[in-house]
Amino acid sequence: MAKVFSLDDVKAHNKPDDLYIVVHGDVYDLTTFKNEHPGGKKILERVAGKDATVQFQKYHKDSVLEKYKPKFCVGSVEGKKAAPVKEAPKPVAAAPKPKPVAATTTSSAEPATTVLETFGDLIPYGDPGWYQSYHSPYYKESHAALRAEVREWITNEIEPYVTEWDEARSVPDSVFKTMGERGYLAGLLGVKYPVEYTDRRVASVPAEEWDHFHELIVTDELSRTGSGGFVWSQIGGYGIGLPPVIRFGGEELKKRILPGLLGGDNRICLAITEPDAGSDVANLTCEAKLTPDGKHYIVNGEKKWITNGIWADYFTTAVRTGGPGMGGVSVLLIEKTHPGVSVRKMDCQGVWSSGTTYITFEDVKVPVENLIGKENQGFKVIMTNFNHERLGIVIQCNRFSRVLYEESMKYAHKRKTFGKNLVEHPVIRMKLAQMARQIEACHNWLENIVYQCEKMGTQESMLRLGGAIAGLKAQATTTFEFCAREAAQIFGGLAYTRGGQGAKVERLYRDVKAYMIPGGSLEIMEDLSIRQALKVHQVLGMKL
Numbered sequence: 297m298a299k300v301f302s303l304d305d306v307k308a309h310n311k312p313d314d315l316y317i318v319v320h321g322d323v324y325d326l327t328t329f330k331n332e333h334p335g336g337k338k339i340l341e342r343v344a345g346k347d348a349t350v351q352f353q354k355y356h357k358d359s360v361l362e363k364y365k366p367k368f369c370v371g372s373v374e375g376k377k378a379a380p381v382k383e384a385p386k387p388v389a390a391a392p393k394p395k396p397v398a399a400t401t402t403s404s405a406e407p408a409t410t411v412l413e414t415f416g417d418l419i420p421y422g423d424p425g426w427y428q429s430y431h432s433p434y435y436k437e438s439h440a441a442l443r444a445e446v447r448e449w450i451t452n453e454i455e456p457y458v459t460e461w462d463e464a465r466s467v468p469d470s471v472f473k474t475m476g477e478r479g480y481l482a483g484l485l486g487v488k489y490p491v492e493y494t495d496r497r498v499a500s501v502p503a504e505e506w507d508h509f510h511e512l513i514v515t516d517e518l519s520r521t522g523s524g525g526f527v528w529s530q531i532g533g534y535g536i537g538l539p540p541v542i543r544f545g546g547e548e549l550k551k552r553i554l555p556g557l558l559g560g561d562n563r564i565c566l567a568i569t570e571p572d573a574g575s576d577v578a579n580l581t582c583e584a585k586l587t588p589d590g591k592h593y594i595v596n597g598e599k600k601w602i603t604n605g606i607w608a609d610y611f612t613t614a615v616r617t618g619g620p621g622m623g624g625v626s627v628l629l630i631e632k633t634h635p636g637v638s639v640r641k642m643d644c645q646g647v648w649s650s651g652t653t654y655i656t657f658e659d660v661k662v663p664v665e666n667l668i669g670k671e672n673q674g675f676k677v678i679m680t681n682f683n684h685e686r687l688g689i690v691i692q693c694n695r696f697s698r699v700l701y702e703e704s705m706k707y708a709h710k711r712k713t714f715g716k717n718l719v720e721h722p723v724i725r726m727k728l729a730q731m732a733r734q735i736e737a738c739h740n741w742l743e744n745i746v747y748q749c750e751k752m753g754t755q756e757s758m759l760r761l762g763g764a765i766a767g768l769k770a771q772a773t774t775t776f777e778f779c780a781r782e783a784a785q786i787f788g789g790l791a792y793t794r795g796g797q798g799a800k801v802e803r804l805y806r807d808v809k810a811y812m813i814p815g816g817s818l819e820i821m822e823d824l825s826i827r828q829a830l831k832v833h834q835v836l837g838m839k840l
């Protein structure tokens with residue numbers, strides 16, 4: 297049982313070689329830690345034997361305690377009050393099972409909308425509206441249960457280590473394995489939950505109920521880590537490399553590789569971009585020549601900026617099997633075990649722990665069974681994939697924007713300048729308002745599009761939604777860029793240094809371009825949003 301101290305007991309430990317302090321009613325023995333304390337040892341010595349909660353809150357995020365409490369907390373003070381802020385991680389899943397508090401039917405012709413219990417910190421706009429008791433036609437109890445399940449895992453087991461992993465430029469393999477064990481990987485493919493290839497299941501959602509909104513929630517909650525590198529380390533290669541295989545791959549191939557991939561034992565990535573061909577997919581040059589016996593392709597070429605390539609067992613690769621242009625492109629699954637595959641890690645501005653890779657294929661012999669889709673019809677495979685990829689980017693960007701906003705809102709309530717909390721200065725509230733309105737606009741458009749995907753199915757959504765999804769990607773990435781800039785201004789110097797209170801803001805600022813350039817650059821997205829929409833609406837009978 298934890299020891300209980302009186303304040304007088306604590307006062308006795310007020311020397312450099314016997315240094316206790318109180319934070320949020322808990323007693324910490326910092327005698328050994330003081331020499332490693334990043335803020336310095338003297339500052340701790342000045343509060344030795346005292347309640348230093350106020351000083352602590354000024355300089356740290358409360359998450360610091362999540363990491364250090366197990367090491368240095370030696371008990372609590374008598375009559376400890378409930379801490380005013382989060383202290384030890386709370387198991388969110390232990391919260392009462394979410395249930396609708398009101399189900400309303402607006403008219404007999406309209407579907408009922410559900411109001412679920414509030415969830416999260418309830419900072420206005422800090423979470424999507426349905427977390428804060430807004431009516432929604434999209435979400436039901438299984439969505440609420442899933443958000444609690446993922447949040448609990450991320451808060452307790454992931455978030456405390458994300459900065460460390462980002463600095464180390466890699467996330468332990470065990471995390472990806474856990475993604476598989478928890479059934480999340482199988483649910484992130486933009487298709488119905490693939491029960492035929494895995495026995496993994498998501499604890500809070502029956503497989504037959506899995507929909508695109510469940511997928512949205514997993515990606516959204518992963519993104520609360522505030523690290524593009526972390527999110528991409530888990531789903532950056534997987535979420536875009538595996539859908540083409542599951543949709544267009546041969547049955548034998550799927551049976552062989554899907555169980556390992558869905559379970560988190562193996563890894564896959566998407567290899568399209570080349571040193572000289574980014575968004576211009578139709579002009580890629582990596583060639584695959586059929587052998588005279590028709591049994592293999594011989595692949596030669598280079599791929600660049602390939603997320604997760606360094607760890608991948610499989611490479612879903614765009615190759616040229618025919619003439620110039622989009623009609624000569626195919627997709628091949630190349631395996632790490634095929635001789636002639638080499639990978640080299642690249643050093644990039646952001647998403648450090650995502651494993652950005654340069655790949656060379658030199659006379660790699662790939663069996664024809666590894667063809668994904670039909671020969672010279674790879675463009676369709678790639679195009680079908682883009683909507684899913686871009687929606688993933690939108691979800692991540694918008695949550696990152698919320699994280700930046702949420703961090704700013706919290707900091708603006710504790711940092712004082714000119715005798716006032718930052719939030720009391722109108723110029724700061726204006727920044728928060730501009731962030732919030734863009735985030736909400738983007739999220740509402742996102743939910744609408746996800747709903748269309750759910751209703752239309754793959755084929756129709758590929759034909760009809762490409763333009764809107766491109767526009768949404770442009771909106772989400774510019775919102776992200778805006779929020780990163782404004783959050784950095786609110787945090788000032790803390791956003792300019794790595795780690796500490798501004799860690800998420802500094803990191804996300806570095807990650808912005810990883811979202812605005814790949815997956816279709818901002819400029820291409822804006823152009824496509826109009827070009828593609830015009831084509832669709834011509835078919836629909838548009839009158840100009």
Ligand code: HEM
Pocket residue numbers: 317319324326333334335336339340343348351352355356357360361364368795796797
């Ligand atoms: C349980 C007690 C404490 C722990 C575990 C702790 C831990 C840390 C850590 C990990 C940092 C690095 C920055 C970060 O990750 O936020 C830090 C920085 C700092 N700490 Fe502490 N600390 C404690 C108590 C205190 C107290 C009581 C004070 C003040 C009286 C203090 C003053 C500072 C300062 C000034 C910095 C530098 C902040 C900056 O770079 O802006 N710390 N501390």
